[in-house]
Amino acid sequence: MNSVKRQVNKWVSRSLDRHVRLAVTGLSRAGKTAFITSLINQLLHSATNPRMPLFAPVREGRVLGARRVQQSQLHIPAFDYDLGIQSLRAHPPTWPSPTRDVSEIRLEIRYRPEKGAMKLLQDTATLYLDIVDYPGEWLLDLPLLSMSFDEWSRKQSGILTGKRKELAEDWLEAVDSFDPLADADEKLIGEMAAKFTAYLHACKEEGGLHWVQPGRFVLPGEYAGAPVLQFFPLIGNKYGESQLANAPKGSNYAMLKQRYDYYCQHIVKGFYQEHFSKVDRQIVLVDTLQPLNAGPASFNDMRMALEQLMQSFRYGKSGLLRRLFAPRIDKILFAATKADHVTPDQHPNLVSLLQQLIHEAWQTAAFEGIDMECVSLASIQATEPGMVNHQGETMSALRGTLENGEPMLMYPGDVPSRLPGESFWQDNQFEFRQFRPMQTDVDEPLPHIRVDKALQYLLGDKLR
Numbered sequence: 001m002n003s004v005k006r007q008v009n010k011w012v013s014r015s016l017d018r019h020v021r022l023a024v025t026g027l028s029r030a031g032k033t034a035f036i037t038s039l040i041n042q043l044l045h046s047a048t049n050p051r052m053p054l055f056a057p058v059r060e061g062r063v064l065g066a067r068r069v070q071q072s073q074l075h076i077p078a079f080d081y082d083l084g085i086q087s088l089r090a091h092p093p094t095w096p097s098p099t100r101d102v103s104e105i106r107l108e109i110r111y112r113p114e115k116g117a118m119k120l121l122q123d124t125a126t127l128y129l130d131i132v133d134y135p136g137e138w139l140l141d142l143p144l145l146s147m148s149f150d151e152w153s154r155k156q157s158g159i160l161t162g163k164r165k166e167l168a169e170d171w172l173e174a175v176d177s178f179d180p181l182a183d184a185d186e187k188l189i190g191e192m193a194a195k196f197t198a199y200l201h202a203c204k205e206e207g208g209l210h211w212v213q214p215g216r217f218v219l220p221g222e223y224a225g226a227p228v229l230q231f232f233p234l235i236g237n238k239y240g241e242s243q244l245a246n247a248p249k250g251s252n253y254a255m256l257k258q259r260y261d262y263y264c265q266h267i268v269k270g271f272y273q274e275h276f277s278k279v280d281r282q283i284v285l286v287d288t289l290q291p292l293n294a295g296p297a298s299f300n301d302m303r304m305a306l307e308q309l310m311q312s313f314r315y316g317k318s319g320l321l322r323r324l325f326a327p328r329i330d331k332i333l334f335a336a337t338k339a340d341h342v343t344p345d346q347h348p349n350l351v352s353l354l355q356q357l358i359h360e361a362w363q364t365a366a367f368e369g370i371d372m373e374c375v376s377l378a379s380i381q382a383t384e385p386g387m388v389n390h391q392g393e394t395m396s397a398l399r400g401t402l403e404n405g406e407p408m409l410m411y412p413g414d415v416p417s418r419l420p421g422e423s424f425w426q427d428n429q430f431e432f433r434q435f436r437p438m439q440t441d442v443d444e445p446l447p448h449i450r451v452d453k454a455l456q457y458l459l460g461d462k463l464r
């Protein structure tokens with residue numbers, strides 16, 4: 001009898017085990033690695049974590065514990081939690097090195113279901129949480145799927161103004177003497193693609209710009225050095241479109257076009273089919289502070305990149321994505337990261353700025369069946385709020401240690417609650433510094449701001 005009961009219990013448990021695939025994305029340096037490291041760390045401490053009052057299952061004492069188990073997709077690189085936590089616990093602590101490719105990790109969370117159907121059937125249940133990390137830059141490639149090589153070249157030509165044009169000088173000079181109708185020269189195309197890629201990197205690193213296409217060129221992952229990442233848009237060429245349309249099969253033009261088409265079919269589509277289509281919940285991390293610091297060009301560019309990135313969640317009824325796969329994401333959280341860079345009184349502004357940034361794109365698109373929310377958070381809190389006396393007035397401030405070890409008490413400035421206009425950029429007093437993470441003990445969960453709120457939105461209903 002007992003063994004029958006045990007069997008039934010085992011069967012019930014198995015049928016009630018749940019899986020959630022949570023994807024974490026954001027443009028590079030948005031804070032993905034820090035967020036995932038903190039999220040895992042908070043959950044590994046979840047049985048007794050005092051830092052999670054906003055995550056109901058932990059607050060209610062229903063989470064019995066979490067542990068790492070083998071991930072389900074064995075061919076995807078594992079997210080290196082140990083390395084990340086090792087740098088955060090070092091003396092002095094340092095930030096984990098960012099991941100530059102897709103990676104994955106699986107947690108098994110044991111919990112006591114709330115009163116209700118699950119509770120009647122069993123006392124404890126298991127949630128398997130797959131956390132997938134992928135670069136937000138890859139989402140910038142979606143529009144390529146509906147553009148021919150010529151259309152893409154025209155589009156790229158249209159954005160080559162101002163700072164971008166300056167940064168592209170070296171590559172544009174080479175394009176000038178490039179003959180698309182000449183016999184295909186693989187070596188030359190490789191060299192020119194390297195110049196084009198260097199321009200894309202310069203956009204990000206020197207120009208503080210975010211919108212780069214093709215996204216894989218700056219974060220190639222496993223395709224680094226492959227011919228599929230060696231092409232470039234054909235800009236200002238001396239031939240008309242009809243001449244190019246009749247270009248011989250073995251020409252430079254044909255090779256560029258073939259590589260572009262291959263990129264769309266295999267790399268872009270491949271990502272959506274293999275990774276994106278399997279996601280249940282998504283968090284998009286946005287560093288709104290870096291572009292506020294960098295100026296209007298960087299800010300507007302990030303806005304454009306965000307709008308582009310959001311198109312990937314716009315399934316509609318007959319959209320391109322729906323034709324590619326059956327999407328299943330039902331909740332997206334947009335998070336303004338590094339909230340500990342500004343004083344707590346500025347956190348509401350950070351959220352409303354993020355809401356403004358995505359509002360228009362969200363309103364005008366058909367995001368059917370997806371629930372969306374915005375939050376501000378610090379995955380790993382590196383500063384503490386304090387007070388300073390300035391000319392007889394007490395002001396809120398931040399206290400922390402700069403990366404060079406210097407202690408610092410400062411007021412970084414006000415975050416605009418709306419999209420910044422001319423006047424903000426003119427008397428912009430905003431300044432933030434890179435702080436080093438705070439020293440923590442091995443047994444102590446990492447300090448954070450509102451990671452528990454993010455978890456409540458993303459997983460709260462899965463742990464009922």
Ligand code: GDP
Pocket residue numbers: 026027028029030031032033034035095096097098099337338339340341377378379380381382383434435
């Ligand atoms: P990724 O490229 O998206 O994986 O970004 P990372 O997680 O590597 O973060 C980039 C950098 O942002 C880190 O090295 C830190 O300097 C900073 N950072 C990330 N998260 C936080 C945070 O919560 N607080 C603070 N103060 N800095 C952060």
